[in-house]
Amino acid sequence: MVKVENRPVLDSLALRFLKVNFRRYILAIISIVLTTLLFTTLFTGALSMFLTKLEADKKAYLTTSHATIQQLSQEEADRAKNVLSSCDFVTRFGADQLVGIASDSRFPFLLEFHYADTAAAENRLAFPTEGRLPEAGNEIAVSTQVLDALGISHTLGNELTVMVQHGADSTLTEEMFSLCGFWEGDASDVFQWGWVSGEYALDTLSAKHDFGDQSKEDASFGSWTFSIWYDNVFKIREYSQMLGSLTGLETSGRTGDGFRPNPAYLIAFDFGEGSISLLSVVLLALLILLAGYLIIYNIFNISVKNDIRTYGLLKNVGTTGKQLKSVVRRQALALCAIGIPIGLPYGYAVGLALAPAVSTTLEDTDASFTVVTSAHPLIFVTAALFALFTVYLSSLQACRIVRKLSPVEALRMADADDCPRVFGHCLFASAWGMAVQNIIRNRRQGIVVVLSVMLSLATLYYVSIATGNMDFQEFAGIYLDAGDFQLDKLTFSADTDYDYRRAISPDMQDALNSCLYSQSTGYVYLAEASMPMNDHIRTIFENITAEHLSKWSGGAKQTWETARASNLLPVHYLGITRAVFDKLTWLDEACSWEEFCSGGHALVRRPNRYLKEGETYFQNGESFEVQFDDGASRTYTMLGEVSMPYSLGYPYAYLTGIEVLVPAKEYIRCTGDSFAMKALIDAIPGQEERVGKYLDDTILSKDSTIKVTSVLKLKETYDNYVNRYYMIGGLLSLVLAFIGIMNFFNTTATTVLSRKKELALLEATGMTGRQLRWMLTAEGCMYLGCALAGALALTFGYCGYTFHLSVSVLAGRIMLPGLATLPILLLTAWGIPCRQFQKMRQESLADRLRE
């Protein structure tokens, strides 16, 4: 067969079809716009969630590079530098050297002094935005947090005087620096960086250390950290291993495992583990595709069927099936060319507007996270491709119809009247019967309409059930398991000057106790102590350490070695007040507060993870001795084993030690320290906001390092999270509902118009306008009734299975949206067919009969 160049005529035909059917195709264009909008919104939102999570994790892990290696000796650093400089897949790398650590009670954070290059500073999210990195002498660049803590104004050239430790020997030297650069710091960052010059680093370190001996305890001073960026983020793990092999540093670095991929990237690409679930994006994309497909499919089918005579004519004059298919396809492409460019920017705008809501997760309890959005071309390309694919799928059936059209069939269609098939007299005799008959006749379109509306209703019901299934108390129990308000200090490390154990001063305790709106206020005090190990305890800890110690860092190993050698087991000596005592969970028989305070009694907190079933440290009534740092000791009788709310205890995992609880008064008497580690407040019901304000006024205004976890903030976070569901679900339902109603409108309009003569005949034979309207409304009710029934069946089936809820609970949850949508459904079922009928009746009966 000779291939001929007939593109122009096919283009021209497609254009003519578009012009003729433009009014009908407006619906198709709106549908394509909406489909594109939804896809763009979805991808913008998903990318925003992804990037927000990635950036938050980068911030949490204090590194923005793809991989790092820390604590390299000078020789290792030289080796790493040589390899990194010559590696093709390394696009950039930076290096910094630890020079010292600040020691100053004014800092509620850890301030480390490093010599760093630009890439290294950027890796730590600490590149000066004012001024520059130090170049010579005693220049320094720090964050505004450091300047604020020191009470120094944000002006270049200002002098900073800080006590600095340059080695593990704890010797402090007073250093004076000149400010050459600073950047906006973040109060929530527990690590702060002070960049110093290479000259200062060399002078200071060469005076202090001999780097040849890495066995020294202070090996980290003077050590190098490298931050590396690769040319492909999907190969971070692979490249890091390659670098390990190339440099021979596989077992070097702080953790002894060479180049470490940035965990933020590993989490980000581990879909499902991070805040973004690939599955939910795919499911949403499928839902949008289905919704778009249902209406565009219907429009194309109706359009092609209405124009079937013309397609037949074209076939008769020599247009091949392939050419006809191409004409339909070109129409689809032309509609996409209009709809997609409109949908993309609007979808992006909606995506941007929704980004803060969709990026909120339940973990973001401090709500200080930054929403990251992107206008990456891939969003638009992907959304456009998805929209194109949807239209392509939707036009397949229409293409098939015209391709398979036989010329004779086309001629017959052109001449034949639309003769309804009769399904029995009883049906035909009433308005409902005729409605049923017509629905059966148009069952294919009907199914599409029903599915389309059903999708919207099911989405709305699902959102209602899913949000109803969320429980604030359950959520609050995770983050606020002790009281309405929990107070402690911003913590970062267990071994810095800044003592998290001494967070709530006696003055603060007085202030908290004076709060008129609180029902109860409690405190937890913590001091380090030790106890001589008897055989039983020693055996238990031999077993625990044998099983678990290999997974712990060197610090825990060192602690255990010391304990074993001295036979003194570390003890967390916890003092608790009555309010905290009331929050304890007893693992056997409970005792009273009075008995607990009667003297010489102590409780032991059970570490669920490490003790075997049935194993205990002490039997009730058994005595044990606690030794304090000052050499004094105290003997206690074991009163019971308890577990305490996670948020009130020691905030880190504790492997080699026992936690002993005594009354607060006993604690203060033995330690002489009345600073509490944590405080809890239960507000008088309904007075939460007043307590919150009281804390703001009396505590936070005076000490910004106090961290308050409040039921109010949690409720706000929770509400934001729930609102996210409502917003996304509501918006999705709304768009799907719009698509469904458009589909209903399109189908109804077409069936009314295609039955113009039939309806005129009925009218001529005596059916009143009212009866005809009733018949059409009955059809509409049946379509929407089926959609409602389908949506209920789908929702009940799916949600019943997923959430394990009974039918009555499910019914209760969808009562409100169900009642809200019912009038809309009825109005749609009545309004649209009646409007179409009214339009049709503008022509005289005679004219309609003649057609």
Added chain:
Amino acid sequence: MTILETRELKKIYGKGDTAVHALDGISLTVEKGEFVAVVGTSGSGKSTLLHMMGGLDVPSSGNVTVDGQPLEKMTADELTIFRRRNIGFVFQAYNLVPMLTVRENIILPIRLDGRKPQQDYLKEIVHVLGIDDHLLDRLPGTLSGGQQQRVAIARAILTKPAVLLADEPTGNLDSRTSQDVLGLLKETQKQFHQTVVMITHNEEIAQLSDRILHLEDGRIISGQTAGGEHYGKG
């Protein structure tokens, strides 16, 4: 020279007792340049015969050869291409594409074939058929029935088809316009040496042709040349 030939052409609808023999073994030949009229009552099978001859429908048995090409060996698309190059159709309902202008309708088969119409020939056809120039850019819906049928004839003959098949071309026209259209068909035959096969139920109209074939119950019951020679039974 035989331009169109059918052999034992049968078309049966349905099966068994309910089978309807629309065509029951029709064999005929049409010579190049001949004007043949097929006359029959409603349901005699004349339209079915035209559809078979034009490759619009597939016979149950028998074969059709147009310009030496057997149609039964062609695929659907091959048949469509063959049709647009070798067969012109004129239908009772004109069957013009409503969204295309008159000019576009006329040149459509040529353009679908990836060719450009010969402008001189187009002008000549338009002139012979009496289509005013100002009508060329109008849509078919704005023309009278007679004008539409002229356009349909123009479209049918622009490709210089081997045979022009006309199905009740005057069925929708008043008697005066019918005479005009028939005159044009006759003129077309003469001027362009065009073979024409016309279906009609009107004996009077058929008299314009060179030969008349009578069809009844799917069979040719008589045939004669315009000069009065008998063909078939009779």
